[in-house]
Amino acid sequence: MKRVLLGLTLGGSLLINAQEKEKSAASSSPARFGVKAGFNMSKFSSGSRDNAENNEKLKLGSHIGVFVHIPVSEKFSVQPELLFSQSGSKIEEKYMYASAFDGHIIRQEFSYKTNLNYLVLPVMVQYNILPQLYVEAGPEFGVLLGGKTEGDQWTENSYGGTVSTHSESFSNNIPMKLYNRFNFGIGFGAGYSFTQSFGITARFTAGLTGIFNSDYNDNKVRNNVLQVGVAYKFK
Template sequence: MKKLFIGVAFAGSLFINAQEKTKSSSPITFGVKAGFNATTISRNDEKDGYYDNDQKMKAGFNAGVFVNIPVAEKFSVQPELLFSQLGSKSEARYRNSEGNQTVTVEANDKINLNYLALPVMVQYNILPQLYVEAGPEFGFLLGGKSKGDVTITERSGNFTSYQSEKYSDKINMDRFNRFNVGIGVGAGYYFTPQFGVTARFTAGLTNIMKDDFDAFKARNNAFQVGVAYKFK
């Protein structure tokens, strides 16, 4: 939480500094935005002949507000406050053999992680209606849910048995770091002075799991596309 406050304070200082610079230039504008998330969690699990963990993209959404603060003729700073759904789908397979007995475990899991995100983007206008952007994103984990199924297959000689189970549970918040940091790059195009489309990729920089609970490192990654509307 302390780090999130530091991020907010950083964004606030940019806002105050930009206000002083824009008194005689382009006006500060406020807006709303929403869009689609395609997200994954990158992990450093080891893969070998007995264990494999395949991460796949998960769909989610983002929505929130922003303020665009011109700081020079073609540059502006845009802090945003978003609700953003991150996470991933995974297919894991584990096999263990001893003598004539083989046990195979197959698991399909989808984890949804809900964040309050504060991106602070520096934007450069290539054209009046077209911009590119880059900047940090600070996030605070609000909660989440994990659901999926597990199938266990046991083979011993000519005998085979199956066990299958489905689950759906809230995530154990004690296993996750509440604060998340990423770096984003993107672009946007405004068809009118008010309405535009946006695209951004954000790569996680910090481990979302606590070291006390998990040996592997995991980071959020998100590709976002959406629409934005600036108020006059």
């Protein structure tokens, strides 16, 4: 909690300093507000390899929100954003149990995904390589709003020449008390502007804090999110 508050303070200080510099800059480069949206591809990362991480797949999600683009100099600018962003992961697992005594065989397949919804505040420092092309990096602070675990389970029983199958679906809200409400990560990205108002964006954010409370899971599981979308700046 203290680290998150410290990060928010530093981010706020950066924004205030950027605004002060922007005021003293030429009036031909004013701050501009905008909106952005797109899709996410996310996956959990973990320091341990002895878990289901090898079965994890990318989960699709989305992001949408607003931003303010603040020029600091001819090459540099600061862009704070406020976004609703979805992260999480998808897992597919297969098991088979065979009895050496009576020939009983059980096959099971699981496919489920964890959807986590965050309100995030990225503060990106951007550098213009070309007038239309920029690269960016900066911190991202997030607050977990909620989420769900949903998926499908399939079971096949083979015994004495008889085969039976059973399938079911499930959807449950995540137990919030087991999750860390605050998330912190570092983002790296790039963007290209087709016009002065419209452009495309791409950003990868690597999570640094664990998604679970430390007293629940000693193995730190983090969010990794790739965002691709479009942005529009108002005149």
